[in-house]
Amino acid sequence: MTRTGKEYLESLRDGRVIWLDGELVDDVTTHPAFRRSVGSIADLYDMTHDPAHADALTVPGPDGEGRVLRAHQIPRSKEELRAKGRAFKLWSEATFGFFGRSPDYMASAVAGFATVPEVFSAGEFDGSANVLAHWRRMAQDDLYQAHTLVNPQIDRTRPPSEQEEDDLCLRVVAERGDGIVVRGAKMIGTAAAFADEILVGVTQRMAPAEADYAVSFSVPVSAPGVKFVSRTSYEGRATSVFDYPLSSRFDENDALVVFENVFVPWDRVFAYREPEVCHQQFWRTPAFVSFVHHGAIRLWTKLEFLAGVAVLVARANNTYDLPPVRMQIGKLMAWVNTAKAVAVAIEDGAEAVPGGSGAVMPNREMSCAQLAIGPDLYPKVLNEVKLLAGGGLIQLPASVRDLRHPEVSALLGKYVRSPGHDAEARIKLLKLAWDALGSEFAGRHDQYERFYHGSPHVYLPALVREGDPDAYAALARRCLDGYGLDDA
Ligand SMILES: Cc1cc2nc3c(=O)[nH]c(=O)nc-3n(C[C@H](O)[C@H](O)[C@H](O)COP(=O)(O)OP(=O)(O)OC[C@H]3O[C@@H](n4cnc5c(N)ncnc54)[C@H](O)[C@@H]3O)c2cc1C
Incomplete structure (x- = not known):
């Protein structure tokens, strides 16, 4: 079953580290910089339980059990693709098009990965089973996935390994029996402060020498070592809903995402030290x-x-x-x-x-x-x-x-x-x-x-x-x- 808005809000009280204006945010669901925008997302989840919209927004789960967000579906016909589009339209209208990274955005991309899992077994590391398991879990547990793919701008003329320091761009710093450890930053994670998990990847085409930077995985937003530095909150600055009706309710947040020695278990790794797989993950799947x-x-x-x-x-x-x-x-x-x-x-x-x-x-x-x-x-x-x-x-x-x-x-x-x-x-x-x-x-x-x-x-x-x-x-x-x- 999809979550209710209340269940979604409860899931956000998990100790995630979000910096705003030099202070740590202790609860995004009550903080004046975030609470109304988070509430707008909760309203989207509630729509999935409204009999007027439930059929349009949900479908049977990947294994035929329960009902999950339609965005997780792998469409098998043009009509199913159109039905997905109608579900996107419903949520877009509910937020007047101002939530670019509502939960259906990445849900659909992850379904895209799961459509061609063999792309993730093209190199030495085989992440295909992990991708399929991740897609099932995201769908069945109705999790909200954010993503961050782009390395910090710093110096766009140099590849990640030739920046002034080795771990300005996120890279693998250790391999353990049970997983990997990553350190460095990604440029922007929109809505990550409001999500359950963050998918990290890279779209930039990289040379084999950049293997340490060629990794794709998903971790909980609250994983130890994950830190967000939020941009100005427009919701926080809004003096009232009447004065700023959009800023105050539909500010989806963007943040710098920093990983300080974050542990990623193997079963959450999709691509590992494979520049070509990282690139093809987006272009050879429907993601x-x-x-x-x-x-x-x-x-x-x-x-x-x-x-x-x-x-x-x-x-x-x-x-x-x-x-x-x-x-x-x-x-x-x-x-x-x-x-x-x-x-x-x-x-x-x-x-x-x-x-x-x-x-x-x-x-x-x-x-x-x-x-x-x-x-x-x-x-x-x-x-x-x-x-x-x-x-x-x-x-x-x-x-x-x-x-x-x-x-x-x-x-x-x-x-x-x-x-x-x-x-x-x-x-x-x-x-x-x-x-x-x-x-x-x-x-x-x-x-x-x-x-x-x-x-x-x-x-x-x-x-x-x-x-x-x-x-x-x-x-x-x-x-x-x-x-x-x-x-x-
Ligand atoms: C509001 C907002 C939200 C975002 N949310 C997310 C998110 O949730 N997740 C995520 O992964 N990303 C997100 N992004 C990041 C987005 O993916 C990047 O901004 C985007 O990929 C462009 O990269 P860049 O900003 O580094 O621009 P750059 O690549 O630095 O390009 C900026 C300009 O520099 C010039 N330039 C740079 N390199 C070259 C080159 N090689 N050749 C020619 N010209 C060049 C061009 O004029 C170009 O327009 C977001 C961005 C914005 C603005």
């Missing part, structure tokens, strides 16, 4: 395209939300019926539908997973297109909504306390209103818009959409690799071949 499938549906939902904010703001400003504003809204809707079209194409072009297992996966070429289109669309949408909203986003009172004060609220009532909107309704709407467009939370989302699937110099060449550029060249060549010097 990476499963990330993208989730990301595409969440982005589509987030753009629907932003377009909805634009419509409400234009109506509140009484500009909605002006022809140029209609054009702006039309442009926004075209971008929403571009995001939708990519999400639909990812599912519609479902491909058989190589190897004859009968499983299907999201379309690879369309997934690569999503990597390029998402970071391009998001800033455009933000810009257009800002252009529609004008200075009203800035004219807002500092906080809800102004609305409660009789003298200030009288001033606001007179000067911050519009036809059909009293000051409270208008301020409420524009504060939501500002939180989505201009707050620190909004800035983080702008950066997230650009980089959460990697850097452009990595994902754009993938389009060339997964696509068929020769087919385009052949079409252009056919045109060239159809005329010559003698054609007047």
Whole structure:
């Protein structure tokens, strides 16, 4: 059975080490920097028990027992892949697209690993049985998996072993009879502070000499030696839900992840001292395209939300019926539908997973297109909504306390209103818009959409690799071949 929100919250009180503002956080479920956002995730778990959503969000477990989150399912048909997409959409709508790393994100990727476990037995270490057992355990125990794959930036021109110190990037420092010991850091673990386990890996292609850094495993977030240094909490800074309705409730947290001599038992190791397996773990299994499938549906939902904010703001400003504003809204809707079209194409072009297992996966070429289109669309949408909203986003009172004060609220009532909107309704709407467009939370989302699937110099060449550029060249060549010097 999936967990309830209450069970999920209880599981987080496990001594995890999270540093914030120079202090240790003793309980994320009650700390003012995290409690509401964690509560939003608890609400997602509760949705799996709501009869209105249970069938869409859950499926029978890997061995036919109980019901588990649908994201853990290995789809065997296009219809099952689409059903997974509908489950992603439900949770995305519940969080308005602002939880990139909700529990279904990694659940789907781990199912991707389990679809082609033989990728993990390609080297000297055989992690295939561990991967399958991990997938079953995550599904059956309904565990929330975060991940951290990217080495700290430090010096991007040098491989991990040539950085100023040997263990700046996470590496294996000892091998024992019962497991391995790792030390070093990974750059960002989003939502790790709210998860049960963290999967560590590496996407960067590395030379055989980098073997110590080529490891993939999963440990509990509370494993001894695992430490998180959280970025600023936007929830913590939010003065109230009314003032920052998104920051205060949907701040999924990002943190530097440090491993200080962390012990990893062998049965939690998936790839060990194998640079090629670490790379193929994402590209020769459906793991990476499963990330993208989730990301595409969440982005589509987030753009629907932003377009909805634009419509409400234009109506509140009484500009909605002006022809140029209609054009702006039309442009926004075209971008929403571009995001939708990519999400639909990812599912519609479902491909058989190589190897004859009968499983299907999201379309690879369309997934690569999503990597390029998402970071391009998001800033455009933000810009257009800002252009529609004008200075009203800035004219807002500092906080809800102004609305409660009789003298200030009288001033606001007179000067911050519009036809059909009293000051409270208008301020409420524009504060939501500002939180989505201009707050620190909004800035983080702008950066997230650009980089959460990697850097452009990595994902754009993938389009060339997964696509068929020769087919385009052949079409252009056919045109060239159809005329010559003698054609007047
Ligand atoms: C909000 C947010 C949340 C994230 N959450 C997670 C998470 O949960 N788990 C996780 O594993 N990762 C996460 N990431 C990290 C993300 O995966 C990395 O940021 C991403 O892979 C890009 O790497 P980078 O930031 O080191 O950028 P870099 O690789 O350093 O690239 C930055 C820029 O430097 C230039 N550059 C660098 N190297 C080269 C090169 N070789 N050739 C050409 N140009 C180059 C380019 O201009 C590039 O755009 C998150 C990132 C963000 C922003």
